[in-house]
Structure formats: structure tokens, C-alpha cells
Amino acid sequence: AQSVTQLDSQVPVFEEAPVELRCNYSSSVSVYLFWYVQYPNQGLQLLLKYLSGSTLVKGINGFEAEFNKSQTSFHLRKPSVHISDTAEYFCAVSPIGGSYIPTFGRGTSLIVHP
Amino acid sequence: KAGVTQTPRYLIKTRGQQVTLSCSPISGHRSVSWYQQTPGQGLQFLFEYFSETQRNKGNFPGRFSGRQFSNSRSEMNVSTLELGDSALYLCASSLDQGLAFFGQGTRLTVV
Numbered sequence: 001a002q003s004v005t006q007l008d009s010q011v012p013v014f015e016e017a018p019v020e021l022r023c024n025y026s027s028s029v030s031v032y033l034f035w036y037v038q039y040p041n042q043g044l045q046l047l048l049k050y051l052s053g054s055t056l057v058k059g060i061n062g063f064e065a066e067f068n069k070s071q072t073s074f075h076l077r078k079p080s081v082h083i084s085d086t087a088e089y090f091c092a093v094s095p096i097g098g099s100y101i102p103t104f105g106r107g108t109s110l111i112v113h114p
Numbered sequence: 115k116a117g118v119t120q121t122p123r124y125l126i127k128t129r130g131q132q133v134t135l136s137c138s139p140i141s142g143h144r145s146v147s148w149y150q151q152t153p154g155q156g157l158q159f160l161f162e163y164f165s166e167t168q169r170n171k172g173n174f175p176g177r178f179s180g181r182q183f184s185n186s187r188s189e190m191n192v193s194t195l196e197l198g199d200s201a202l203y204l205c206a207s208s209l210d211q212g213l214a215f216f217g218q219g220t221r222l223t224v225v
Contacts, residue, residue, distance in 0.1 A: 034213070043118070043204055043216035090157065101147060101170050102214055104157040 002027040002093050006105035014113050015083055021076040021108045023091030031093040033074040034102060035065055038088040047089070050074065061085070086112045116141065118217035120205050126223045132193040135220045139186050139207030145169075146188040147214065148180060151202040160203075163188055192222075200224045 007022040025031065032051050036044040048059025055067040065076045074091060088109050092102040119138040127133050139146050147170075148160040159172040163182035180190040186207075192199055200223050206214035 032213075036216075041202075041219075041221065043120075043218040044206075044214075046213070046215070049213060101159060101162055103159075106156045 002031060002095060002103040004091050004093055004103055004105035006089075006091055006108045008108050009106065010109045010111065012111045012113060013081055016080045018079050019077065019081050019085075019110065021089050021091075021110065023074045023076065023105060025072050025074065025091070025093045027072075027093060027095065030096045032096060033065075033067060034092040034094070035059065035063070035074070035076050036090045036092060036104075037061075038090065038107075040087075044090060047076070081110070081112050083112050083114060085110060118205055118207050118215050120203075120217035120220050122220060123218065124221045124223075126225060127195050128225055129195055129197060131195050132191060133195060133222060134189055134191045135203055135205075135222075137188045137190075137205030137207075137217060139188070139205075140209075140215055143207035143209050143215075144186055145208045146182055146186065147206045147208070148188070148190050149204040149206065150174075151204055151219070152200075157204070160190065195224045197224050 003026045005024045013019045034049045035047040037047050038044050047063050048057050050057045050067045058064045063078050067074050088107045090107050091105040094102040121136045145164045147162040150158045162170040166182045177193045182188045202219045204219045205217045208214045
């Protein structure tokens with residue numbers, strides 16, 4: 001079984017500041033890792049994914065994440081946020097070779113202030 | 115390529131009624147999963163269908179059921195609605211490697 005912990009339920013930040021949203025996971029098998037974003041009353045949109053290869057993954061909207069196997073972490077970063085980045089962000093893991101059902105964290109609400 | 119389409123977007127039902135939600139996956143995707151999202155419980159997995167068979171099931175009561183048709187379209191049904199069933203229901207389709215593409219969801223309100 002897998003579990004995902006998003007360490008911050010809410011992250012307030014000023015526009016143009018850098019941000020890091022933290023994600024730790026636990027799994028008895030190797031996993032794929034994902035970050036999704038959800039805007040109000042919308043579904044989830046894939047930001048980026050780690051399947052294999054380079055541990056630094058670049059996604060859409062200027063976001064990137066780094067997979068750290070030893071620390072079982074997959075933190076999401078952006079060097080300069082915009083008001084439009086205000087949304088809920090979900091980290092998810094999916095077992096490799098398994099049922100492909102992702103397990104989601106509880107989400108982090110990113111609030112960007114002008 | 116069209117994305118995942120969920121209908122309807124919004125629904126209001128009365129306690130005790132039943133409801134059916136529909137999901138059309140991305141063309142070529144054979145796996146369809148359903149999730150319930152509430153402020154208190156977050157994203158909870160309901161069930162997954164693959165090639166018309168339920169392949170995985172979450173921890174929900176039998177009032178929640180689903181099916182998948184030969185064209186991969188899926189429906190989920192909730193019978194005897196309770197106030198606590200009010201939620202955003204999300205459908206996701208995937209091809210492989212756990213990469214799920216989500217629809218915009220159906221907002222169900224039970225009054």
C-alpha cells in the first residue's frame with residue numbers, strides 16, 4: 001500500500017516570490033509520482049510526472065519537482081509565482097507494475113497575495 | 115484529442131433518491147476511475163473499471179456502484195442518497211503508467 005503526506009495544508013506567499021510545496025510518500029514498491037493542480041470547481045490537471053530518468057522534472061506553468069528516493073520526497077517548486085497560481089495542489093503516487101490507481105495526498109492550498 | 119467528459123456538471127437531488135453520473139474517457143483509454151472529493155475527506159477512490167470489468171474498488175458502501183460499456187464510457191450510480199454524499203465526483207481515464215487524466219467533475223448536492 002502507498003500513502004502520501006503533504007506537509008502543509010496551506011501556503012501563503014506574495015506574488016513573484018519563490019514557493020515550495022512539500023510531499024513525502026511511503027510505499028513498499030517503486031512508484032511513479034505526480035503533481036496535479038485543481039482550480040475552483042474544476043477537475044485535476046496534471047502539472048508534472050516522474051516515471052524514470054532524471055530526478056528533476058519540469059512541468060507546465062514554470063513548475064518543477066525533484067524526486068529524492070532516499071528521503072521519499074517529491075517537492076514541487078516554482079521560482080516566481082503569479083496570482084493565477086492560486087489553487088489546490090495534489091501530490092500522488094502510483095505503484096509501478098501495479099493497478100495504476102494513484103493515491104493522493106490531502107492537498108496544499110497555495111494562496112498568492114499581490 | 116478530446117479530454118475526459120463528465121455529465122452533468124451540477125446536480126441537486128433529494129435524500130433517498132438515486133443518481134447516475136456519466137463519464138466519457140479519452141479515446142483509446144480503457145481504464146476509468148471514479149473519485150469522491152469532499153472538504154473533510156479529500157480525494158477518495160471509489161472504483162476502477164478496465165475493459166468493462168471492475169478491477170479495483172475503494173472502501174465505499176454498496177450504494178455506490180458503477181459500470182463500463184464496450185466503448186469505455188462509464189457510469190456510476192448512487193442509490194438511497196444521503197446528505198453526506200454531497201461532493202464533487204471526479205472521473206479519470208488512463209492508458210497506462212498511472213497517468214490519469216481527469217474530467218471537470220460533477221458537483222452533486224443532496225438536500
